[in-house]
Amino acid sequence: MDTFFDAEFFISNSLHVLVTLFVLTLLFHIPLFFGKNLTKAGWKKVDYIWLSVAAVALIGSASEVRTFVAGNWLQHEKRLATTSLKSLTYFTLSVNEANVCTTFKLKLKPEESKACMWFSDTGAYLASLDSESIPELQIQPYVQLSKGDWLYQDYDQFSTLLNIYEMDYSRVQKTSKAVGKSSTEIFLWYLSPFLLCISLAIRLTKVTGEVMLEQS
Secondary structure (H helix, E strand, O other), X not given: OOOHHHHOOOOOOHHHHHHHHXXXXXXXXXXXXXXXXXXXXXXXXXXXXXXXXXXXXXXXXXXXXXXXXXXXHHHHHHHHHHHHHHHHHHHHHHHHOOHHHOOOHHHOOHHHHHHHHHHHXXXXXXXXXXXXXXXXXXXXXXXXXXXXXXXXXXXXXXXXXXXXXXXXXXXXXXXXXXXXXXXXXXXXXXXXXXXXXXXXXXXXXXXXXXXXXXXX
């Protein structure tokens, strides 16, 4: 069975990349050794070739940088989202356990009693979730209360905390997509060292050709 060093010889050691660059440079110099040089205008056109190859390699390298940086941001945003969900859960449970829903329970209006039940069910639902996984919340509609009713302001506070978590959740989802690579980006990222070797070898050959052209 092949090992990493057998299957991926080119990238298994940084020295192999330099050797590849040296070999490619020698190969591109072969026509010059046999006296086949380009004109000054011809060498100018070669700039388009090596710059194009380098630009393609840049796409693969840029995707790797994006993935690394986005991964760091993702961990930070996950911590924020986890904290937001824990705060939301703690607040919801505390409302349900407050005097309004316990000591004063018998004095509440039917709508206020339903609101207490809503906080109880919602608190149990939130507590059952794994906050570390940054779940998408499915919150049931709240009871319609009048402005002067008990728990009216509590739901306003709940809504504020819920909005904070939903913003954090949205950021996590967006950043998670930035961490991944498309199949094209993976292919270019894998080839980027070889493409850079090709572009540098062409550029070195161009310098040699222009020097020989001036000396002739």
